[in-house]
Amino acid sequence: MAHTPRPTLAVWKFASCDGCQLSLLDCEDELLALADRVEIAYFLEASSAAVEGTYDISIVEGSITTAHDAERIQEVRRRSRVLIAIGACATAGGIQALRNFADVREFTSVVYASPDYITTLSTSTPIAAHVAVDFELNGCPIEKRQLLEVIGAHLAGRRPRVRAHSVCVECKRRGTVCVMVAHGTPCLGPVTHAGCGALCPAYDRGCFGCYGPMETPNTAALSARLQELGSDEVDLVRVYRTFNAGADAFRAAGDAAADRDAAR
């Protein structure tokens, strides 16, 4: 194995919690086998050895929130044959994209001892807003088996089998009784991208949208149903503005609720 050149894999971090790259280390049964198949050439959280040059596959975690990182992602793109964005920060800007909705004056009025020491952009944006991205894997956090599938598919030169239907489909496949129909529990499942395996309804909880919008989300219909179940506009703004607040469909649904709230 050591005599044939293996494909190289790099893992990059931008603004994030480290949880998605940790998912790779959480592949306890597969990690060493993966390290036999690919050369893990850059993964600072796991190793101080860094291979210079270009990489066959780059896994990118985190969002762009500083001018320095906006430049760094260009460098990562130049050095990567395939670039895969993983997790809600990299695909939608993450929870830190809530700053995108804030009134700058309101935020700056939050007094800070020495604001001059801090440099940051006023927005948190996904990787695809800066460079071409070859594949986006949703989730806050991503699902580790999906990560292995995506890496494996790129090694094999095929499209990853990652379905973009809703969480509802996963509930049906799992045999979970619908929490919204049976118990009136507010649930984002109908508009949320599959991938988690419909975890929350299996724990008697409504989906809260960690995986972002599914392929054809009808947020207007869901918002109306959530209002029948007792949510007000402020609640709707909150449910759409979490970890995927910057994803188009959720941003539009949250903005629509905020506009209705302002017009009252």
Place this chain on the structure above:
Amino acid sequence: MSAAGPGGREGPITRVIRTDYLARVEGEGAMYVRLEGRSVAEVKLRIYEPPRFFEALLRGRAFTEAPDITARICGICPIAYQMSSVRAMEDACEVAIDHGPLRDLRRLIYCGEWIESHSLHVYMLHAPDFLGYAGAIEMARDHREIVEQGLQMKKAGNSVMALVGGREVHPINIRVGGFYRTPTRAELQTLSEPLQGALQTALATVRWAAALPFPDVQREHELLALSEPGSYAVDLGEIRSAGGLEFGPGAFDEHVVEEHVERSNALHARLSDGGTYLVGPLARYALSSQLLRPLAAEAAREAGLGPSCANPFRSIVVRAVELVHACEEALAIIERYEEPDAPAVEVTPRASVGHGATEAPRGLLYHRYEIDEQGTILDAKIVPPTSQNQLAIEEDLRAVVEDSLDLPDERLALRCEQAIRNHDPCISCATHFLKLTVERG
């Protein structure tokens, strides 16, 4: 890693030891040490991880959202954030979950996080320093079985997180007042076998770690940790220090002050008298080692640990002892578990301020929230362990450099990095507590 400057003892006076991208820590940080002749002129642990402003973005959110939002501060210790936040909200709403199965389940999932996080640190982040490898994957080329057993122990911790919490990273089952769904007794029993295996691995880990080569370093830090009568405190208790401080989480602000310094995107914490202090396994062990479960206590004795450990390089042994303890504790909880009548107690918001403090794997984590009568968060303050440890880590760095002046630059830099990794810094955590200012808008 780079070593600038002339390096040799006979060269010009200034010598700079720096690492621009610290590896095997969670998050982005750098280290800078400047020597003038044989005296240490400057030591800086620089944290440049971009701030994410959690304290600002929590304002206006519902009190029930705090555990899901604050989990996203750290993918390595989300349970710590969820637990400190629910404790703080329950404190604000005058609800106490301090005994019974709900308390037990909280402690159980917290043990799972300790096992997961400590296994990661001991085997994948810390051990390669002692054995001369760049990382665990490189280490596995020569020591595959050792790395595999570490991964299996980590997996056992993750299986506790996944069963009780729904998944390993950012669990979905923790709520203010308890859980969404509590496991059945039969479901919990499925954890016994992996945890028994993890317990045996943890015991072997203590013996293995105790035999690693340690530099002879003694550091006298003030130590701060949670303390609970009759138990090695994890999720509940008063805060105590080795120097005799004792106060409840509600008085944290009176005893700890935060300051902002230019070199770091994380606030630095000090005691109100100006002193620095250390949180984490060394602090917990010094304050509560007499309360370890039997196998953990025996393993600590056999490893030659006294009632406290002042050598930060040996923190790997203390983490291994805590691994044993966490496995024993988890097994005891599973054994006595009876399903509760309801998965959560009702929590009604009221206009108030609440405080919560729990022991994240890397040390004390404090949350404070002010909420209104509807439960909307008006103000939030979060003080993570690595913010508290920054100054103590810099003191360690200074001492290590002073003791190791004759090492060539490259080895000195490695020794310095190791002195930082001794405290398992989580830079992602530490950085997220600055209030927002924007460069351009």
